[in-house]
Amino acid sequence: MEVFINLLVNGVSTGLLIFLLAAGLTLIFGLMSVLNFAHGGLFVWGAFSGAWIFKETNSFLLAIAGAIAIGMALGWVLERFLIRPVYGNHVRQLLITLGGMLVLSESIKILWGPNPIRVNLPGWLEGSYQFDGIIIIKYRVFVIVVGLLLYLALWLLLSRTQIGLMIRAGVLDKEMVQALGINVKGLFTFVFLLGAALAALGGALLAPYSGVVFAEMGMQYAILAFIVVIIGGMGSLQGSALASLIVGVAGAFMAYYMPDLSLALNMLLLAIVLLVKPTGLLGEKGSAV
Amino acid sequence: MSLLKLDNLETYLGQYHILQGVTMSVEEGSITVLFGRNGAGKTTTLRSIMGFNPSTTGTVHYQNQKISGIPTHLISRKGIGYVPENQGIFSALTIEETLNLARAKSTGDSEGKMEWMLELFPDLKKFWRKKSGLLSGGQKQMLAIARAYINGDGLLLIDEPSKGLSPIMVEKLMESILEMKEKTTILLVEQNFLMASEIGDYFYIMDDGKIVHDGWMQDLKEDKETCQKYLGIA
Numbered sequence: 035m036e037v038f039i040n041l042l043v044n045g046v047s048t049g050l051l052i053f054l055l056a057a058g059l060t061l062i063f064g065l066m067s068v069l070n071f072a073h074g075g076l077f078v079w080g081a082f083s084g085a086w087i088f089k090e091t092n093s094f095l096l097a098i099a100g101a102i103a104i105g106m107a108l109g110w111v112l113e114r115f116l117i118r119p120v121y122g123n124h125v126r127q128l129l130i131t132l133g134g135m136l137v138l139s140e141s142i143k144i145l146w147g148p149n150p151i152r153v154n155l156p157g158w159l160e161g162s163y164q165f166d167g168i169i170i171i172k173y174r175v176f177v178i179v180v181g182l183l184l185y186l187a188l189w190l191l192l193s194r195t196q197i198g199l200m201i202r203a204g205v206l207d208k209e210m211v212q213a214l215g216i217n218v219k220g221l222f223t224f225v226f227l228l229g230a231a232l233a234a235l236g237g238a239l240l241a242p243y244s245g246v247v248f249a250e251m252g253m254q255y256a257i258l259a260f261i262v263v264i265i266g267g268m269g270s271l272q273g274s275a276l277a278s279l280i281v282g283v284a285g286a287f288m289a290y291y292m293p294d295l296s297l298a299l300n301m302l303l304l305a306i307v308l309l310v311k312p313t314g315l316l317g318e319k320g321s322a323v
Numbered sequence: 324m325s326l327l328k329l330d331n332l333e334t335y336l337g338q339y340h341i342l343q344g345v346t347m348s349v350e351e352g353s354i355t356v357l358f359g360r361n362g363a364g365k366t367t368t369l370r371s372i373m374g375f376n377p378s379t380t381g382t383v384h385y386q387n388q389k390i391s392g393i394p395t396h397l398i399s400r401k402g403i404g405y406v407p408e409n410q411g412i413f414s415a416l417t418i419e420e421t422l423n424l425a426r427a428k429s430t431g432d433s434e435g436k437m438e439w440m441l442e443l444f445p446d447l448k449k450f451w452r453k454k455s456g457l458l459s460g461g462q463k464q465m466l467a468i469a470r471a472y473i474n475g476d477g478l479l480l481i482d483e484p485s486k487g488l489s490p491i492m493v494e495k496l497m498e499s500i501l502e503m504k505e506k507t508t509i510l511l512v513e514q515n516f517l518m519a520s521e522i523g524d525y526f527y528i529m530d531d532g533k534i535v536h537d538g539w540m541q542d543l544k545e546d547k548e549t550c551q552k553y554l555g556i557a
Contacts, residue, residue, distance in 0.1 A: 199424050203413045210411035213373060214474050215399035215428030 036168045041286045047174040049282020050181025051243065054236030055259040056266070056274040057188060058229020064205040064269020066222050069124055071131040072112055074256025075138025076105045076230050080237025081247045082142050085153040088242075094156035098238050105234020106227050108138070113226040135252060142249040150248040153241040177239055184232070185275055192271060201225060205269045261300050265307045267317015276315055326351040326478055326508050327372070332381035332391075334364075334371045341367045342378065343532035349478065349525075354500070354509045356519045356540065358554055359529035365512040366408050368529070369480045372510075373405050374398045385478065402430040402477030406484065408512075410467040414456025418447050418466060421455055425473040433473055439506075440469035443499050461492040468499070476507045485515040497522050516554050520544055528553045 059073050084101035088094055116134050120126040159173045192198035204211045204221055212218050240255075241247045262281055266273030281300060288296040307315060325348040334342035341364050349355045359365050370376040372383055374395040383391040390398050399405070413421055422440075426433040441448040444465040450458060455466060464484050471479055481500070485493040493515065500509060501522045513519035520526075526543050528536040536549055543549065550556040 196423075196427060199416070199420055200427065203416060203421075203424055206413045206415060207411050209375060209395075210407065210413070211424075212375075212395040213399050213405040213407070213411070214425055214470070215396050216424075217394075217396045 037290070039168050040170070041290055042283065043170050043174050043178070045283030045286030046279060047177040047181070047243070047282070048286060049279040050178055050185075051236055051240050052255070052258055052262055052282055053181060053275050053278035054184065054232045054239070055255055056262040056278055057185075057271060058232040059259050060263045060266065060269055060271065060274045061201065061205075061225050062229045063263060065201060065208075065225050066117075066121070067124075068117055068121070069127045069131065070112075070117070070229075071128065071256055072116070072134035072138060073131075073229065073233055073259065074252035074254075075135045076109055076112075076233040077237040077240075077255050077259075078139055078142060078247070078249060078252030079108055080105045080234030081241040081251070082146055082151070082237075082249075083234075084238030085151055085241045085247055086146065088153070088156070094159070094242075098235065101234045101238035102231045105230045105237070109227050109230025109233075110223075112230070113223055117226070135256065139249045139252045148249070150246045152246050153244075155242045159242070173243060177243060180239065184235075185271075188271055197221075197224065258300065261304050263314075265304055265314055267314025270314065270316045273314055273316030324351055325349065326386060327510065328382075328384040329368070329372070330382045330384070332368070332371055332378040332383065334367055334376050334378040336367065336376060341376075341532050342371060344381070345371075345529070345532070345534055346381075347527050347534055347537065349508060349510050351508050352504070353524040354504050354511060354522055356523035356526045357510065357512045357529060358514070358516065358519070358526060360553075360555075361514075363529040364532040365529055366482055367532075369405070369482050369510070369512060372398075372480060373403070396428070399475055400428055400430065402475040404471030404473075404475040404477075404479045406464075406467045406471045406479065406481040408482040408486065410463050412455045412458075412463050412467060414454065416455055417452050418455060418458075419451050421466060421470055422447075422473055425470040429474050431476060436473045436476055437469075440472055443502060444469055461488055461496065464488065464492075464496060465499070468496075468503075472503065472507065479503070479507055479509045480512075481509060482512045483514060484511070485513060485518060493518055516550070516556055 055073065055077050059070065062068050062070050080101040083104045084097045087100040088097035112134055116130050120130055155173055159176050161172050163170045163172060192202060200211060200216050200221055204218060208218055262274055262277045266277030281303065284299055284303065285296060288299045327349040329345055329347050332342050332345040345368055357365050357368065367376055371378045374393065378391060382389055385401055385403065390401060422437060426437065446462050447465060447469055450462065455463065458466065468481065468484065484496055488496065497518045503509065511519060511523065520540055520543065523540040526537060526540050527534050530553055536553060
């Protein structure tokens with residue numbers, strides 16, 4: 035029982051971190067049909083800049099805010115100069131965003147050196163809760179709470195606000211949204227910055243979680259996020275949330291019970307879902323919520 | 324007074340020269356019908372007006388302002404509503420959400436326009452909370468027309484509303500469009516000659532990207548030769 039609960043908590047918290055990355059990706063793909071591999075670069079920038087700010091200021095909240103600001107600034111540059119010229123062309127998007135990804139992770143090495151960096155937990159989130167022999171690490175609970183709150187916030191944004199309505203409609207039919215007098219380019223930029231902020235936040239939260247950050251982890255997590263987006267159904271926020279949890283929890287259990295298979299697990303999940311439901315778990319043609 | 328004026332529009336889609344100098348105008352308060360065979364360039368004409376497929380030469384004027392060359396969302400905000408050929412329904416949104424979206428950048432009294440549309444198309448009120456994708460073909464068309472009118476009631480561009488609908492539905496829809504003429508101006512693309520000739524005031528016929536004929540609808544009905552030549556009606 036203890037093992038089960040521990041694995042569950044680990045899985046859910048990892049899943050929610052992946053969700054932060056996947057949420058932006060799925061909206062960017064759904065609305066703008068942009069394959070953004072550079073998304074992982076924003077994630078790793080969030081991790082490093084968060085870790086660095088935390089080390090310098092010893093304030094975790096400042097670290098998170100700073101990471102988000104830096105992620106959004108980089109996201110703006112990406113959207114404006116790399117992605118805007120290649121809207122509507124998937125091959126070019128793939129090439130240029132992969133290039134962007136490389137530049138982002140290599141520039142990390144210039145600024146912070148090539149070696150992995152150790153990251154400490156903030157004091158107020160150190161330690162664990164114990165109930166009857168079950169030990170739950172505080173920081174994981176914190177990640178779960180933040181992840182759930184953000185999911186709720188995103189859901190409210192999409193389902194209850196006017197800009198959310200515009201985004202959902204844009205996922206379905208961009209041209210028609212323009213014909214209703216709505217500036218889709220502005221909407222694109224908004225969604226892109228939102229995605230960048232979420233990715234950077236995910237990175238900043240992951241850094242103390244894994245205790246160490248390295249430049250290559252951007253690619254690793256970007257691939258994971260793409261798998262989640264496809265499993266969940268492209269453009270669907272709920273789908274991404276569900277798929278993130280499945281991937282997180284299944285990964286945690288697999289790594290414990292069948293470590294040899296854990297590497298193959300995500301691909302296996304992906305293959306099964308694509309065989310059974312090619313549009314992904316919750317992917318009907320374009321419902322963003 | 325001409326509300327909309329197209330002057331010598333030439334539009335390419337990729338390497339294809341679709342519009343080859345289209346000149347036409349739409350009088351305020353009228354229903355102007357654009358006839359023509361498949362592939363004549365009718366849809367492209369509407370799409371060029373909306374700025375989706377901007378013309379390479381020629382101009383579009385609306386209310387004596389040049390609107391060619393500006394982005395689609397700004398063209399729409401001048402008060403032009405658009406009903407695309409495929410209806411452009413937001414299938415995952417409800418009727419309520421769709422019409423609220425139409426009000427977001429609407430010109431004029433959007434509350435009043437919405438009320439009138441729900442009066443004209445009571446089905447929309449009946450299925451207010453239903454997902455648009457689940458509506459019947461006729462209801463989707465009503466929704467598309469209501470959305471366009473609420474968004475911009477200065478001029479409506481309606482692309483083949485009769486497509487794929489039952490004759491009874493088409494008749495109902497045409498009656499509604501005729502009623503809407505009281506408050507707006509309509510440029511209607513149609514292949515259904517019988518229906519469109521009942522409600523239209525003026526007509527243009529397109530062939531191979533050019534306007535080949537125009538005149539009063541009344542005269543066209545009597546002009547068997549033109550009807551046969553361009554519209555395939557004996």
